[in-house]
Amino acid sequence: MDQTQGDADHPLMGLLDIVGALIAEYESRNVPEPEGTPIDCLKYLMQEHGLKQKDLTELGSPGVISEILAGKRELNTRQIRALSQRFACSPAIFI
Known part of the structure; x- marks a missing residue:
């Protein structure tokens, strides 16, 4: 190339x-294509990059991050865009 x-x-x-x-x-x-929810993908990427909840400041406050990771809140468009840029991946994995 x-x-x-x-x-x-x-x-x-x-x-x-x-x-x-x-x-x-x-x-x-x-x-195989990975299976899982958008939150599962996020948790996997966090583990791979050695990140903790406090490192995901682009998602919002610590309370919002906890709700997202607990499955009580879905990711919004802004958060999906920020995560896809941070992890250099397709936004589709967070939808």
Whole structure:
């Protein structure tokens, strides 16, 4: 990908397309889609990044964060956007 620099006419672009298709096929067969609620995904990401509730200031006050993690409150659009930016992931996992 570094070699092609986005040039559609680069000689390696065909190889890149083939490798990309093979990777997609492999992942569809061998890598299961994670299951869970948006809160489960958030808890997983918190664990992976070594975060505690107090580190999620973009969600709001400590009380709001506790309610979200306890499943008593859903994430709103602003919070979803902030989390997807923080964790560099699709907002869809929080919906």
